[in-house]
Structure formats: C-alpha cells, structure tokens
Amino acid sequence: MLLAQMLGFSVFRGTNLLRARGLLSAVGVRAIHGHEVAKGEDLSVPMYCDRKDSPLPDIPYVQKLNTEQEALKEKEKGSWKNLTNEEKIALYRIAFHQSYADMCKSNSEWKTVMGGTFIFIGFTGLIVWWQTAHVYPPKPHTFNEEWKEKQAKRMLDMQMNPIEGFASKWDYEKNEWKK
Amino acid sequence: MSSVIAKPAMRGLLAKRLRFHLAVAFTLSIACAGAFKVAVGDSRKKAYADFYKKYDAMKSFEAMRDAGIFESVKPRK
Numbered sequence: 001m002l003l004a005q006m007l008g009f010s011v012f013r014g015t016n017l018l019r020a021r022g023l024l025s026a027v028g029v030r031a032i033h034g035h036e037v038a039k040g041e042d043l044s045v046p047m048y049c050d051r052k053d054s055p056l057p058d059i060p061y062v063q064k065l066n067t068e069q070e071a072l073k074e075k076e077k078g079s080w081k082n083l084t085n086e087e088k089i090a091l092y093r094i095a096f097h098q099s100y101a102d103m104c105k106s107n108s109e110w111k112t113v114m115g116g117t118f119i120f121i122g123f124t125g126l127i128v129w130w131q132t133a134h135v136y137p138p139k140p141h142t143f144n145e146e147w148k149e150k151q152a153k154r155m156l157d158m159q160m161n162p163i164e165g166f167a168s169k170w171d172y173e174k175n176e177w178k179k
Numbered sequence: 180m181s182s183v184i185a186k187p188a189m190r191g192l193l194a195k196r197l198r199f200h201l202a203v204a205f206t207l208s209i210a211c212a213g214a215f216k217v218a219v220g221d222s223r224k225k226a227y228a229d230f231y232k233k234y235d236a237m238k239s240f241e242a243m244r245d246a247g248i249f250e251s252v253k254p255r256k
Contacts, residue, residue: 159239159244163230164223172242 050098061097069094 041047045065065073070092075083076091083091092099094095159167171178188195245254 154248157243157248159243164226 048097050096050103052103053099055100057096060095062094065094 002139006015046149048057048059048061051055056122062069072090072094075087142151156170169178170176241255243249243253247254
C-alpha cells in the first residue's frame with residue numbers, strides 16, 4: 001500500500017488507470033512472488049490482479065505450469081468428482097494468487113504508517129522549535145503584558161461584542177469578570 | 180459433501196442497503212439540524228432579545244464617553 005502511494009504521483013500523471021494498475025500490480029507481483037523477474041511487465045496483454053471488488057482476474061496466476069501441474073490440468077478435464085481436496089486446492093492456487101481471506105486479512109501496516117507519520121511530525125516540531133529560538137525576530141511591543149492589559153481595558157470600555165462576545169463576559173456593575 | 184447452505188441474496192443488495200442508510204442519513208441530518216437550531220440559533224436569539232430588553236443606548240454611550248474612547252466628545256469629568 002505504501003509502495004502504491006509512493007508510485008501514485010509518477011504513475012497517475014498522464015497515464016490511464018489501466019496502465020497505472022499495471023505498474024502497481026507489476027511491482028507488487030514481482031515483490032511478492034518474483035514471477036516476471038528479468039523482463040518488465042507487458043501492459044498490452046491481460047494481467048493478473050488480486051482485487052476485492054473484481055473477483056475474476058483476466059488470466060490465471062500461474063502461467064507456466066510444471067509437469068505435475070500439467071497432469072493436474074489434464075485430470076481436471078475429466079469428472080471433477082475424481083479430484084481429491086488437495087488437488088482442488090492446487091487447481092485453485094494455479095488460478096489465483098490470494099484468496100479473499102488472504103486479501104482481507106488485517107495486517108500491521110497501520111502501525112508503520114502511524115509511526116512514520118508521528119516521527120515526521122515530531123521532527124517537524126523540532127524544526128519549528130529551532131526556528132522560534134534562532135530565526136524569528138523579537139515579538140512586537142504590543143504583545144507585552146502591560147500593553148495587553150491596556151488593550152483589554154479599552155476593548156471593555158468600547159463594549160466590544162457585549163451580547164455574546166468579549167464584553168459580555170465582564171460584569172460592569174462589580175467591575176470584574178463574570179463568574 | 181457438506182450440508183447445503185442457504186442460497187445467498189443475489190439481487191436487490193444496493194436497494195436494501197440504501198433503504199437502511201437513507202433512513203439513517205435523513206434522521207441524523209434532521210436531528211443535527213434541529214439540535215443546531217435549538218442549541219445555537221434559539222439561544223442566540225434569546226441572548227440578543229434579553230440584551231436589548233434592558234439596553235439603554237444613551238447610558239451606554241455616556242459610559243463609553245467617560246471611559247475616554249471617543250475623539251469627537253470628551254469625558255464629562
């Protein structure tokens with residue numbers, strides 16, 4: 001998923017979704033199973049993909065069958081009642097890479113994502129602190145306590161927002177903040 | 180062969196989901212709007228009404244004048 005995000009920008013600019021999906025699944029498939037190791041993906045022919053929303057991929061997962069898989073395929077042409085459960089599972093695994101159970105399995109990726117996010121946020125916090133200490137100019141004189149007190153007094157004298165705002169919190173009879 | 184399970188629903192899945200979720204959505208939206216109207220709208224209207232019941236504009240003006248914030252009129256001493 002992180003890989004998909006990383007590829008997202010370069011992949012989606014100026015390409016259609018089919019090509020993007022090809023690139024995404026290409027790297028994914030190569031990473032997981034090492035199918036097409038040497039040559040790149042040929043995006044002009046149907047490709048295999050595990051998707052929760054589209055259950056039947058265009059091609060079977062295993063393209064090059066070894067001898068016992070060939071034999072199994074021959075047996076599949078006969079009555080399926082003759083197939084043992086292991087053979088049925090083997091046929092399934094020839095056709096599909098991940099079952100729905102595999103696809104939907106929860107993993108710990110969220111921990112990596114959250115951890116990485118927090119690390120970067122924390123690092124940003126360090127940068128921000130360093131900036132306040134070494135980069136920012138001195139604060140304007142209007143931020144002094146004395147100035148702010150005089151400013152608040154003036155705001156109350158003007159009765160700023162006397163209904164629901166600032167001056168509404170001041171008790172003018174007792175000359176203090178309302179409790 | 181294991182025991183036969185019931186045939187799953189093949190049609191009307193979206194309609195069923197929509198029937199439920201539309202009802203929930205409308206109810207929640209109306210509830211939110213109602214809550215906002217009461218908590219924010221009505222209470223604000225009441226605050227304004229109460230304020231202006233007891234409001235004396237001239238008294239308020241004289242108070243501001245004596246505080247010295249105006250430039251056109253000076254405090255009364």
